[in-house]
Amino acid sequence: MPYNWTNELWRILASLVLALLIGWMVGQITLALLLVITVWFASYFIRLVRLDRWLRFDRKQEPPHSTGLWGETFTGIYRLQQRARKRNKRLIKTLNRFRETTAALPDGVVLLREEGEIEWWNAEATRLLQLKYPQDVGLRLANLLRHPAMAAFWQDDAQDEPITINSPYNDAIRISLRRVEYGNNQTLVIIRDVTLIEQLQQMRRDFVANISHELRTPLTVLSGYLESLVEDETVDQQLHHTLEVMQQQTRRMQQLTEDLMLLSRFEHSREPGEKVVVNVPQMLSRLKEQARILGGEREHTILLEADPTLYLWGEPRELDSIFTNLVVNAVNYTPGSGAIRIRWHEDDTGAHFEVNDTGIGIAPRHIPRLTERFYRVDVDRSRHSGGSGLGLAIVKHAMQRNRGSLRIDSEVGQGSTFICDFPPELVRHPDEQGRGTRDEGRGGKTAS
The missing domain is CATH 1.20.89 (Nitrogenase Molybdenum-iron Protein, subunit B; domain 4)
Structure with missing residues (x-):
């Protein structure tokens, strides 16, 4: 007691x-x-x-x-x-x-204090960054990893975006770094060896590029012979129909090959080709007519709202590929008598290309994967419409090469909206002095 x-x-x-x-x-x-x-x-x-x-x-x-x-x-x-x-x-x-758990992880882990000083790390981080105990305790990780990409890595809005750089002690090793904030203003840096993954991806890209290139010539020859046979009036009617189907499928294979080669080129080179000031309104006007012809008997209502004074600094073929793929998708997946609205406008955040349709729509679970190559929401419908599953992948890579981003908003049964955002520094106007413009209708260049 x-x-x-x-x-x-x-x-x-x-x-x-x-x-x-x-x-x-x-x-x-x-x-x-x-x-x-x-x-x-x-x-x-x-x-x-x-x-x-x-x-x-x-x-x-x-x-x-x-x-x-x-x-x-x-x-x-x-x-x-x-x-x-x-x-x-x-x-x-x-x-x-x-510590035992983190030491057993296949990824490197570095704990940072509030000011970014190194507090602790595991064995894998020692291998990837060559950290030494106790000399490196208290040093700033930013001082050990000097790379241009690290500046954006430490920004608050880049927490969920990993970066990939060469190991500071071995250029043959590629490492991916990701930040995770926790506790009282402390930071966890996760480091992963992605050398093998990048090598496999490079092998895949090389394989696709080589196969596409090798298929191009035989398909061209085959297409030429089929075209001659289809135009031959002496061919039997039943055989003529078979040849037309073969010609249609050959063209589809040629288009698939061209898309694969284009996507491979985008993945191999992060920088776009020669940039000029592109007359986007004129490009979209021509694209609208092409969409009307592609829609055929479905009689879509196609509306174009384009600022005639809004041009863009970029690579013409890549921009044309972006706009064409999005508009063609809208035509292919919008039922008869549906509406397709194309907008090209500007605000304080830059220029925006928007395609809105009243098509079948996309379930939310599919949206994050739409830009993956060969990904299809409905395989049967995609095959019926002739889709290859590469269009949005091409759009994503082309937007990245032109410093833009792609947004997707869709609801099943309510249609879809695809928006391409271009930064303000790419915006041009025809009345600007000292700027070159490109007339996409004639393919020539003029100076304003």
């Missing part, structure tokens, strides 16, 4: 009363009170000394034996120490498990 501090007060009062009684009996009340107080102070001082020695030298031993309130104090401190030891053991075990 805990000792009540009022008991200690009663003991003091009882001692004082006893001192007064004895002092009155011997005629020395003051001396008796002084003696009792001195004894109490001496007792308290001795206990304080014992407490101090125990806390400094013998904390792991049992507390000094004492009675009364002091005994309760010793016991209470000892219990607090025991609980603190158990809590520290649990924390140490948790920390050891964390």
Whole structure:
């Protein structure tokens, strides 16, 4: 049962009363009170000394034996120490498990303090970054990884965007870095060796490019012979129909080959070709007529709203590929009598190309994967419409090469909207002095 501090007060009062009684009996009340107080102070001082020695030298031993309130104090401190030891053991075990877990990860992990100084790292980070303990503890990771891409890596809005750079100690190793904010302004940097992945991707791109190039010549020859046979009036009617189907499928294979070669070129080279000022309104006007012909008997309502004074600084063929793929997709996936709206406009954030249709729409789960090559929401419908699954992949890479971005908004049964955003620095106007313009209708260049 805990000792009540009022008991200690009663003991003091009882001692004082006893001192007064004895002092009155011997005629020395003051001396008796002084003696009792001195004894109490001496007792308290001795206990304080014992407490101090125990806390400094013998904390792991049992507390000094004492009675009364002091005994309760010793016991209470000892219990607090025991609980603190158990809590520290649990924390140490948790920390050891964390370190063992991170050490076993195939990715490198670096813990950074609030100001970006290195606090801890695992074995894989040692291999990839050649970090040394304890020399590198407290150093800023930004000073060890000097690369142009690292400036954007440390920006707040780039937290979810990993970057890929060469290892600072081995150019043959490619590493991917990603930031994760946690705790009190602390940062976790995850480092992954992506050398093999990039090599496999490069092999895949080379394979696709080589196969596409090798298929181009035989398909051209085959197409030429089929065209001659289709135009031959002496060919039997039934055979003529078969030849037309073969010619149609050959053209489809040629288009697929051209798309693969174009996509391969985009992936191999991140920089676009020769840039000029492109007359986008004129390009879209021609594209609108092509879309009307492509729609055929479906009789789509095609609306074009284009700012006639809004041009763009870019590579004409790549921009034409972007606009054409989006408009053709809208035509292919919009039922008869549907509406397709094409907009080309400008605001404070730059220029925007927007294609809105009243087609079948796309479920939300498919939208993040639409720009993957050969990805199709509905395989049967894509085959029926002649889609290859490469159009949006080409749009994505072409937009990246022209410093733009693609946004997709769609709902099943309500249609889709594809928006291409171009930064303000690419915007041009025909009345600007010293700018070249390109007439896409004639293919020539003029100076405004």
